[in-house]
Amino acid sequence: MRLALDIAFGHLTTRKRQTLVSLTGVVLGVAFFLAVSSLMRGSEKDFLKRLVDNSPHITVSDEYRRPREQPAALRWSDGAIAISNVKPQTETRGIRGYRQKLEFVEALPGLRVAPVLYGSAVLTFAGRQEGVALSGVIPETLKGVSTIDEKIIEGSIGALSANPNGIVIGKGLAGKFNLSLGSTLAVSAPGTPSRSMKVVGIFRTGQASYDDTQTYVLLKRAQVLLDRPNRVNRFIIQLDDPYAARDTASRIEAAIGYKALSWAEASEDIVSLLLVRNIIMYSVVSAILIVASFGIYNTLSTIVMEKTRDIAIMKSMGFHARDVRRIFVLEGLIVGTVGSLFGLALGLVFMKALSEVSLRPPGVTEAVNLPIWWGPEQYALAAAFALGSCLVAAYLPARRAGAVHPVDILRGST
Amino acid sequence: MSAVLRAESLVRRLEGEVPVTLVDGVSLEIERGQFIAIMGPSGSGKSSLLYLLGLLDVPTQGRVWLDGQDTSTYREDELADRRLRKLGFVFQFHFLLAEFTVLDNVTLPMRRLGELDAEAASARGMKLLGDLGVADQAAKRPHQLSGGQRQRVAIARALANDPLVILADEPTGNLDSASSANVQQILRDLAHVSGKTVVAVTHDGTFASAADQRIGLVDGKINNEWPTRMPA
Numbered sequence: 001m002r003l004a005l006d007i008a009f010g011h012l013t014t015r016k017r018q019t020l021v022s023l024t025g026v027v028l029g030v031a032f033f034l035a036v037s038s039l040m041r042g043s044e045k046d047f048l049k050r051l052v053d054n055s056p057h058i059t060v061s062d063e064y065r066r067p068r069e070q071p072a073a074l075r076w077s078d079g080a081i082a083i084s085n086v087k088p089q090t091e092t093r094g095i096r097g098y099r100q101k102l103e104f105v106e107a108l109p110g111l112r113v114a115p116v117l118y119g120s121a122v123l124t125f126a127g128r129q130e131g132v133a134l135s136g137v138i139p140e141t142l143k144g145v146s147t148i149d150e151k152i153i154e155g156s157i158g159a160l161s162a163n164p165n166g167i168v169i170g171k172g173l174a175g176k177f178n179l180s181l182g183s184t185l186a187v188s189a190p191g192t193p194s195r196s197m198k199v200v201g202i203f204r205t206g207q208a209s210y211d212d213t214q215t216y217v218l219l220k221r222a223q224v225l226l227d228r229p230n231r232v233n234r235f236i237i238q239l240d241d242p243y244a245a246r247d248t249a250s251r252i253e254a255a256i257g258y259k260a261l262s263w264a265e266a267s268e269d270i271v272s273l274l275l276v277r278n279i280i281m282y283s284v285v286s287a288i289l290i291v292a293s294f295g296i297y298n299t300l301s302t303i304v305m306e307k308t309r310d311i312a313i314m315k316s317m318g319f320h321a322r323d324v325r326r327i328f329v330l331e332g333l334i335v336g337t338v339g340s341l342f343g344l345a346l347g348l349v350f351m352k353a354l355s356e357v358s359l360r361p362p363g364v365t366e367a368v369n370l371p372i373w374w375g376p377e378q379y380a381l382a383a384a385f386a387l388g389s390c391l392v393a394a395y396l397p398a399r400r401a402g403a404v405h406p407v408d409i410l411r412g413s414t
Numbered sequence: 415m416s417a418v419l420r421a422e423s424l425v426r427r428l429e430g431e432v433p434v435t436l437v438d439g440v441s442l443e444i445e446r447g448q449f450i451a452i453m454g455p456s457g458s459g460k461s462s463l464l465y466l467l468g469l470l471d472v473p474t475q476g477r478v479w480l481d482g483q484d485t486s487t488y489r490e491d492e493l494a495d496r497r498l499r500k501l502g503f504v505f506q507f508h509f510l511l512a513e514f515t516v517l518d519n520v521t522l523p524m525r526r527l528g529e530l531d532a533e534a535a536s537a538r539g540m541k542l543l544g545d546l547g548v549a550d551q552a553a554k555r556p557h558q559l560s561g562g563q564r565q566r567v568a569i570a571r572a573l574a575n576d577p578l579v580i581l582a583d584e585p586t587g588n589l590d591s592a593s594s595a596n597v598q599q600i601l602r603d604l605a606h607v608s609g610k611t612v613v614a615v616t617h618d619g620t621f622a623s624a625a626d627q628r629i630g631l632v633d634g635k636i637n638n639e640w641p642t643r644m645p646a
Contacts (some may be wrong), residue, residue, distance in 0.1 A: 002525075003522070003525045007511075011513065012515050013513070254543060283504075309507075309509060310511050310512075313503075313505075316468070316497065316520075317503070317522065317523045317571075318498020318499070318526060318575075319494065320490075320494050323526070349574065392477040406470050407470050410465070410470070410583070411462075
């Protein structure tokens with residue numbers, strides 16, 4: 001191996017300019033690979049973080065993915081029973097026995113859960129009416145699973161505990177009705193009498209549809225307002241590891257029977273979009289390295305052509321075809337390794353420079369920096385791809401070199 | 415004495431639209447320590463015969479025995495191993511590797527064989543260069559040497575693994591008369607003093623006159639009248 005390395009180095013160092021051109025191709029390929037990959041993965045992670053932070057990791061609702069098995073079918077599972085036209089019994093909607101189910105979920109490690117009764121209500125103020133989404137919550141548990149507390153601009157979510165007739169509304173709704181902290185308004189749900197409630201908090205998320213229509217009241221008050229005593233219809237769950245949401249949701253759904261929707265499942269279209277985007281990105285940056293590998297192919301092909309007589313004489317000395325192939329594959333590996341090392345260093349410089357670029361998108365008050373991902377996998381991926389390309393590029397000339405028949409060359413030289 | 419190199423009915427034919435027979439039914443036996451000159455007109459198949467005897471080429475028909483072993487069943491790698499251990503080649507052009515020093519060129523076959531460590535290989539390389547009178551050129555690159563010096567380095571490289579047989583293809587073809595005489599003397603000494611078998615293809619009658627035996631080749635066939643017609 002040492003001998004092959006010496007010969008490989010000898011070939012590369014005697015063709016300095018061509019070697020340098022090949023090397024530069026690999027260096028730039030790896031550097032651009034890293035810069036683009038870190039930027040794209042950074043923006044992906046930033047996007048997912050926002051997605052994950054601003055929505056529950058798992059939402060358990062009072063729905064089933066499949067209709068429940070009928071008792072008759074369970075009793076005579078082997079029987080020739082066909083049940084059709086089943087009408088649901090009239091009942092109060094919600095998660096049945098939610099306290100036991102909540103206890104089960106609370107006992108799972110690495111998560112926080114809040115029960116919510118979610119419904120629709122009509123808000124009346126000064127003769128104007130507006131349909132709103134009403135969430136009945138327990139303020140203490142909500143804080144652990146939602147960032148709404150951080151979005152409060154006046155009052156607090158906690159004020160609901162002190163004032164059972166309190167309501168927290170969004171800034172959009174407050175603006176529409178000209179409401180402020182302490183204003184009183186009437187809230188009613190279909191089939192229930194109207195109740196007078198006092199604004200104890202105003203939030204602003206920046207998401208207009210949410211700020212215009214979402215309201216929070218105390219869970220017990222929501223149960224009265226929506227006429228669903230002792231019921232909740234949602235568990236909102238937040239995990240320590242958001243990426244475990246899919247598995248945890250399956251586990252919860254299997255245990256309690258109700259539909260548990262993870263953020264990943266709910267955002268499947270977005271995650272698919274990001275995957276497609278990554279495939280496009282890696283295809284483009286890989287193309288740079290593939291182009292660079294043509295430089296190596298060109299260099300090594302030229303060396304093989306120029307060194308045909310040397311190859312012939314080495315084979316006449318007793319070198320095997322595989323010895324000769326090894327020399328040229330090593331040349332590709334040397335260019336790949338050195339190119340990757342310098343490329344990684346240059347890529348880090350590019351990444352640092354990109355991370356300091358500050359942009360102010362239209363309509364945004366604060367400048368944002370380009371999101372750069374510094375994860376180690378991309379360095380390994382860039383280097384591995386560069387080495388792989390170099391190996392493939394080197395193998396073709398190496399195979400040709402190994403196939404040189406010394407007599408054909410010697411006969412032409414003498 | 416036993417035959418170190420034996421050929422039996424060697425035929426080498428190049429297939430194609432017009433098949434060409436390079437070597438046509440050559441049989442010969444070469445003893446250990448002999449200096450053999452193969453002579454003949456251009457295109458008579460001298461080099462082709464040398465390549466067959468040197469296991470660089472495979473005969474279309476016939477067999478070659480090297481050191482008593484039939485090589486006709488050997489695979490390519492086995493032939494390469496025999497060349498590495500038992501044969502040394504000297505060509506008309508020196509074919510030294512330009513990237514390496516003279517000493518590195520000489521130690522190349524030893525490093526490939528891998529039986530000597532780097533220090534021992536260098537010491538042997540220096541001794542061979544010393545024996546051939548070019549030890550002082552050891553650190554130079556081939557392009558810094560004269561033609562005669564390069565050919566002596568090529569001979570040193572051929573001797574690197576202490577081969578049984580040296581095969582030389584027009585070794586003096588590119589040299590002036592003084593260098594040519596020097597190389598001729600070296601090859602004769604290798605046979606007569608060191609006991610190597612030397613088989614050399616040559617056009618040079620003076621060179622051939624130093625050989626123990628001259629084999630004439632005409633149209634790929636042995637024709638022993640040919641050497642006698644050559645000027646001495």
